[in-house]
Every structure is written in C-alpha cells, then in structure tokens.
Amino acid sequence: MSDPYNRESELKERFNRFVADKITGNPEDYYSKLSVDDFEDLKTTLRDIHNIITYRTTIRFIEWVSEHFPYVRENYKVYLDQVLNTKPSENGYDLVVTGDINVIAEIKCNKPIMNGFKFGAQQKTGLIKDIYGLLVGKTKVKSIKPAEAFKFLVIYDFGDHTLLAAQHLIKNLSADLKDKVLLYKEESVLDLDKVYIVFIK
Known part of the structure; x- marks a missing residue:
C-alpha cells in the first residue's frame, strides 16, 4: 500500500532538488533551514x-x-x-x-x-x-x-x-x-x- 500524499514532503523534495541540481550541487535539506520570512525574501528576489x-x-x-x-x-x-x-x-x-x-x-x-x-x-x-x-x-x-x-x-x-x-x-x-x-x-x-x-x- 502506498504512503498517503504529504504536501510538505512534496514541496520539500522539489525545492531541495532544484537548489541542489541548479545552484549548490550538494543534496541537503535547504527547505528546513528556511523560515517563512526567508521564503518571502526569496520570493521577492525571484521577481527579478x-x-x-x-x-x-x-x-x-x-x-x-x-x-x-x-x-x-x-x-x-x-x-x-x-x-x-x-x-x-x-x-x-x-x-x-x-x-x-x-x-x-x-x-x-x-x-x-x-x-x-x-x-x-x-x-x-x-x-x-x-x-x-x-x-x-x-x-x-x-x-x-x-x-x-x-x-x-x-x-x-x-x-x-x-x-x-x-x-x-x-x-x-x-x-x-x-x-x-x-x-x-x-x-x-x-x-x-x-x-x-x-x-x-
């Protein structure tokens, strides 16, 4: 039986994979290191x-x-x-x-x-x-x-x-x-x- 869908797990996996693949080259849990305020700052930066x-x-x-x-x-x-x-x-x-x-x-x-x-x-x-x-x-x-x-x-x-x-x-x-x-x-x-x-x- 497959595990039930977990929204945070999916968001975390996608975010961490993107950062590792495109920016750092190191697979880490970047998602858990960032607060909501950090994500808001990131969102503002990404507008550019x-x-x-x-x-x-x-x-x-x-x-x-x-x-x-x-x-x-x-x-x-x-x-x-x-x-x-x-x-x-x-x-x-x-x-x-x-x-x-x-x-x-x-x-x-x-x-x-x-x-x-x-x-x-x-x-x-x-x-x-x-x-x-x-x-x-x-x-x-x-x-x-x-x-x-x-x-x-x-x-x-x-x-x-x-x-x-x-x-x-x-x-x-x-x-x-x-x-x-x-x-x-x-x-x-x-x-x-x-x-x-x-x-x-």
Missing part, C-alpha cells in the same frame, strides 16, 4: 528573474547584431554600456543603435503557455504592442525614427515550442500587421518596413 533573463538575452542579441553589422561590432562597448545603464522599468526600446545603421529592438522572454505551441493571451497582447511600437514608435522615444531603422522583435528561444508559437502569432495577426512581421532568416534582405523576429538562445 524575468529581468535577468531579459538582460542576458539582450546581451546575446548585441553579439548577434555585432556579427551582422560591422558598425555595431566597431562600437560594441557603446551599446553594451547602453544596456548596462538602462533600468528595467524604462519605457524605451531594449536596444537602440544609431549611426551608420539604425536598429531598434524589443526583447521578449515569453515561454509558450503550458509548454504548448502558442503564446497566452497576455503574452500575445504584449508582443503585438511591441510590434506596433517598433513600427510606429513610442511617445517617450524621440531619439530615433522607426521608419529609418531596422526593427527586431527578439524572442528567447525555448526550442521548437517558441518557433511554432511565433508562427502561430504571425498567422493570426490582424490584416494591418500580417505582412509586416517576418521570421528572420540568414538570407533575408532587410526591409525598413518590416519587423523581423529573431530567436536568441
């Missing part, structure tokens, strides 16, 4: 996880842009510093390049819901808002005109689910956007009138 993922993806995208545009490669530190000095709450683009070439980019780290093949309603709303922002501009951004910039919607690559979710998003865009959003391909000839979706790992 999304910002950490976005930051790392942005850095990877700067590297990607550097590989595709010599001007950015020559001025890499300028754009790295731009990202380092931008607060997560600021309402501009996640990356702005001006000079020999102009680039604007929004970075998204949306994982398709339930490990499925489409984005959730709120995720989709946010993505479409960013697409419009790339195409027509943002009221708080005066330093660059979208019509004069290459536009990228950068999505963290969670694998095939991300590709299929992006394809589903494009397929279901409104008529005014459907022909303006494309998946980036290496052979793509960039068009200033389009938003290119780039997957970054």
Whole structure:
C-alpha cells in the first residue's frame, strides 16, 4: 500500500532538488533551514528573474547584431554600456543603435503557455504592442525614427515550442500587421518596413 500524499514532503523534495541540481550541487535539506520570512525574501528576489533573463538575452542579441553589422561590432562597448545603464522599468526600446545603421529592438522572454505551441493571451497582447511600437514608435522615444531603422522583435528561444508559437502569432495577426512581421532568416534582405523576429538562445 502506498504512503498517503504529504504536501510538505512534496514541496520539500522539489525545492531541495532544484537548489541542489541548479545552484549548490550538494543534496541537503535547504527547505528546513528556511523560515517563512526567508521564503518571502526569496520570493521577492525571484521577481527579478524575468529581468535577468531579459538582460542576458539582450546581451546575446548585441553579439548577434555585432556579427551582422560591422558598425555595431566597431562600437560594441557603446551599446553594451547602453544596456548596462538602462533600468528595467524604462519605457524605451531594449536596444537602440544609431549611426551608420539604425536598429531598434524589443526583447521578449515569453515561454509558450503550458509548454504548448502558442503564446497566452497576455503574452500575445504584449508582443503585438511591441510590434506596433517598433513600427510606429513610442511617445517617450524621440531619439530615433522607426521608419529609418531596422526593427527586431527578439524572442528567447525555448526550442521548437517558441518557433511554432511565433508562427502561430504571425498567422493570426490582424490584416494591418500580417505582412509586416517576418521570421528572420540568414538570407533575408532587410526591409525598413518590416519587423523581423529573431530567436536568441
């Protein structure tokens, strides 16, 4: 006969396994060492996880842009510093390049819901808002005109689910956007009138 379900045992096992596997490498009972106040502090700290993922993806995208545009490669530190000095709450683009070439980019780290093949309603709303922002501009951004910039919607690559979710998003865009959003391909000839979706790992 199997043991009855024990909620705390399950929570403890999952928490301890995660900490040991991902952080310490040592299997210990971390759960029992933490008070409710400690867990609340941990919860507060973990609110920054999304910002950490976005930051790392942005850095990877700067590297990607550097590989595709010599001007950015020559001025890499300028754009790295731009990202380092931008607060997560600021309402501009996640990356702005001006000079020999102009680039604007929004970075998204949306994982398709339930490990499925489409984005959730709120995720989709946010993505479409960013697409419009790339195409027509943002009221708080005066330093660059979208019509004069290459536009990228950068999505963290969670694998095939991300590709299929992006394809589903494009397929279901409104008529005014459907022909303006494309998946980036290496052979793509960039068009200033389009938003290119780039997957970054």
